[in-house]
Amino acid sequence: MVEPPAPPIELTPLVACSADTAQDVLWHIAEYAPQLRKWLVANPSATPAMLEYLAQVGGPGVPEALRILLKSLEMNGSGSDQPFIASTAL
Template identity: 55%
Template sequence: MTIRENIKNYKASAMPPKPPIVLTAQVACCENTSKDALWHIAKNVPELRKWVVANPVADAKMLEYISQQGGPGVKQSLDVLLEAYEYAKNGD
Protein backbone atom coordinates (compact mmCIF):
# COMPACT_ATOMS: atom_id res chain seq x y z
CA MET A 1 0.00 0.00 0.00
CA THR A 2 1.35 3.40 -0.91
CA ILE A 3 1.73 6.28 1.51
CA ARG A 4 -1.05 8.12 -0.31
CA GLU A 5 -3.42 5.14 0.14
CA ASN A 6 -2.48 4.89 3.81
CA ILE A 7 -3.25 8.57 4.33
CA LYS A 8 -6.57 8.24 2.51
CA ASN A 9 -7.54 5.20 4.61
CA TYR A 10 -6.49 6.98 7.80
CA LYS A 11 -8.60 10.02 6.96
CA ALA A 12 -11.61 7.82 6.22
CA SER A 13 -11.23 5.90 9.47
CA ALA A 14 -10.58 9.06 11.49
CA MET A 15 -13.98 10.50 10.64
CA PRO A 16 -16.45 10.22 13.50
CA PRO A 17 -19.46 7.99 12.88
CA LYS A 18 -22.78 9.54 11.94
CA PRO A 19 -24.87 10.38 14.99
CA PRO A 20 -27.71 7.97 15.72
CA ILE A 21 -31.15 8.90 14.48
CA VAL A 22 -33.30 10.51 17.15
CA LEU A 23 -36.62 8.70 16.90
CA THR A 24 -39.46 11.21 16.79
CA ALA A 25 -42.99 11.34 15.39
CA GLN A 26 -41.59 13.22 12.39
CA VAL A 27 -39.09 10.43 11.67
CA ALA A 28 -41.79 7.77 12.08
CA CYS A 29 -44.14 9.33 9.52
CA CYS A 30 -41.53 10.64 7.04
CA GLU A 31 -41.58 8.78 3.73
CA ASN A 32 -37.77 9.12 3.51
CA THR A 33 -37.22 7.07 6.67
CA SER A 34 -35.78 3.66 5.83
CA LYS A 35 -37.91 0.55 6.25
CA ASP A 36 -35.30 -0.79 8.68
CA ALA A 37 -35.80 2.26 10.89
CA LEU A 38 -39.59 1.92 10.63
CA TRP A 39 -39.40 -1.74 11.63
CA HIS A 40 -37.19 -0.78 14.58
CA ILE A 41 -39.80 1.75 15.68
CA ALA A 42 -42.63 -0.76 15.17
CA LYS A 43 -40.85 -3.37 17.28
CA ASN A 44 -39.28 -1.22 19.98
CA VAL A 45 -41.00 2.16 20.36
CA PRO A 46 -44.73 1.64 21.10
CA GLU A 47 -45.46 5.35 21.56
CA LEU A 48 -44.38 6.05 17.95
CA ARG A 49 -46.25 3.17 16.27
CA LYS A 50 -49.28 5.37 15.59
CA TRP A 51 -47.03 7.64 13.51
CA VAL A 52 -45.66 4.73 11.46
CA VAL A 53 -49.28 4.00 10.49
CA ALA A 54 -49.36 7.47 8.88
CA ASN A 55 -46.22 6.76 6.85
CA PRO A 56 -47.01 6.06 3.17
CA VAL A 57 -44.04 3.65 3.04
CA ALA A 58 -45.51 1.36 5.72
CA ASP A 59 -46.65 -1.79 3.95
CA ALA A 60 -49.42 -4.23 4.86
CA LYS A 61 -47.04 -6.53 6.77
CA MET A 62 -45.80 -3.65 8.92
CA LEU A 63 -49.33 -2.36 9.56
CA GLU A 64 -50.48 -5.87 10.52
CA TYR A 65 -47.58 -6.19 12.96
CA ILE A 66 -48.37 -2.80 14.50
CA SER A 67 -52.06 -3.73 14.71
CA GLN A 68 -51.22 -6.92 16.59
CA GLN A 69 -48.76 -5.22 18.94
CA GLY A 70 -50.94 -2.22 19.72
CA GLY A 71 -49.72 0.82 21.58
CA PRO A 72 -50.92 4.30 22.48
CA GLY A 73 -53.17 5.66 19.72
CA VAL A 74 -52.59 2.72 17.35
CA LYS A 75 -56.24 1.68 17.09
CA GLN A 76 -57.35 5.24 16.38
CA SER A 77 -54.63 5.70 13.75
CA LEU A 78 -55.58 2.47 12.00
CA ASP A 79 -59.26 3.47 12.11
CA VAL A 80 -58.45 6.79 10.42
CA LEU A 81 -56.32 5.03 7.79
CA LEU A 82 -59.05 2.50 7.00
CA GLU A 83 -61.69 5.25 6.81
CA ALA A 84 -59.47 7.16 4.38
CA TYR A 85 -59.08 4.04 2.22
CA GLU A 86 -62.84 3.52 2.19
CA TYR A 87 -63.45 7.18 1.33
CA ALA A 88 -60.93 7.05 -1.51
CA LYS A 89 -62.44 3.81 -2.80
CA ASN A 90 -66.11 4.80 -2.57
CA GLY A 91 -65.93 8.57 -2.71
CA ASP A 92 -68.42 9.04 0.14
Protein backbone atom coordinates (compact mmCIF):
# COMPACT_ATOMS: atom_id res chain seq x y z
CA MET A 1 0.00 0.00 0.00
CA VAL A 2 1.32 3.42 -0.92
CA GLU A 3 1.49 6.01 1.85
CA PRO A 4 0.12 9.47 1.13
CA PRO A 5 2.65 12.30 1.13
CA ALA A 6 3.28 14.16 4.35
CA PRO A 7 1.26 17.35 4.76
CA PRO A 8 3.05 20.58 3.93
CA ILE A 9 5.18 22.05 6.68
CA GLU A 10 3.61 25.07 8.36
CA LEU A 11 6.19 27.84 8.08
CA THR A 12 6.63 29.47 11.49
CA PRO A 13 9.39 31.38 13.31
CA LEU A 14 10.25 28.14 15.14
CA VAL A 15 10.74 26.27 11.86
CA ALA A 16 12.85 29.15 10.50
CA CYS A 17 15.23 29.22 13.47
CA SER A 18 15.41 25.48 14.20
CA ALA A 19 18.76 23.82 13.50
CA ASP A 20 16.80 20.67 12.60
CA THR A 21 15.01 22.28 9.65
CA ALA A 22 16.24 21.00 6.29
CA GLN A 23 18.27 23.38 4.14
CA ASP A 24 15.76 23.21 1.28
CA VAL A 25 13.02 24.38 3.66
CA LEU A 26 15.25 27.18 4.96
CA TRP A 27 15.95 28.33 1.41
CA HIS A 28 12.23 28.21 0.61
CA ILE A 29 11.61 30.47 3.60
CA ALA A 30 14.43 32.79 2.48
CA GLU A 31 12.96 33.10 -0.99
CA TYR A 32 9.20 33.08 -0.38
CA ALA A 33 8.48 34.09 3.24
CA PRO A 34 10.00 37.55 3.82
CA GLN A 35 8.19 37.89 7.15
CA LEU A 36 10.24 34.92 8.47
CA ARG A 37 13.65 35.90 7.08
CA LYS A 38 14.78 37.57 10.32
CA TRP A 39 14.39 34.23 12.09
CA LEU A 40 16.73 32.53 9.61
CA VAL A 41 19.53 34.80 10.82
CA ALA A 42 19.19 33.22 14.29
CA ASN A 43 19.39 29.69 12.86
CA PRO A 44 22.75 28.04 13.64
CA SER A 45 22.37 26.05 10.40
CA ALA A 46 22.14 29.17 8.24
CA THR A 47 25.01 29.05 5.77
CA PRO A 48 27.18 32.04 4.87
CA ALA A 49 25.53 31.97 1.43
CA MET A 50 22.09 32.20 3.03
CA LEU A 51 23.14 35.08 5.28
CA GLU A 52 24.57 36.88 2.25
CA TYR A 53 21.31 36.31 0.35
CA LEU A 54 19.30 37.65 3.29
CA ALA A 55 21.53 40.71 3.50
CA GLN A 56 20.89 41.38 -0.18
CA VAL A 57 17.12 40.81 -0.31
CA GLY A 58 16.32 42.16 3.16
CA GLY A 59 12.88 41.94 4.66
CA PRO A 60 11.11 43.01 7.85
CA GLY A 61 13.63 42.94 10.70
CA VAL A 62 16.48 41.45 8.64
CA PRO A 63 18.90 44.39 8.91
CA GLU A 64 18.50 44.51 12.69
CA ALA A 65 18.85 40.73 13.00
CA LEU A 66 22.07 40.82 10.99
CA ARG A 67 23.42 43.69 13.13
CA ILE A 68 22.67 41.68 16.28
CA LEU A 69 24.38 38.60 14.84
CA LEU A 70 27.48 40.54 13.80
CA LYS A 71 27.68 42.29 17.18
CA SER A 72 27.39 38.93 18.93
CA LEU A 73 30.15 37.45 16.78
CA GLU A 74 32.41 40.43 17.53
CA MET A 75 31.73 40.21 21.28
CA ASN A 76 32.46 36.48 21.34
CA GLY A 77 35.50 36.79 19.10
CA SER A 78 33.84 34.15 16.98
CA GLY A 79 34.47 33.56 13.33
CA SER A 80 32.89 30.61 11.60
CA ASP A 81 31.13 29.16 14.65
CA GLN A 82 28.00 31.26 14.61
CA PRO A 83 26.27 31.23 18.01
CA PHE A 84 22.58 30.75 18.45
CA ILE A 85 21.24 34.02 19.85
CA ALA A 86 18.51 32.64 22.08
CA SER A 87 18.56 35.49 24.59
CA THR A 88 18.26 38.26 22.02
CA ALA A 89 14.84 39.28 20.78
CA LEU A 90 14.82 39.74 17.03
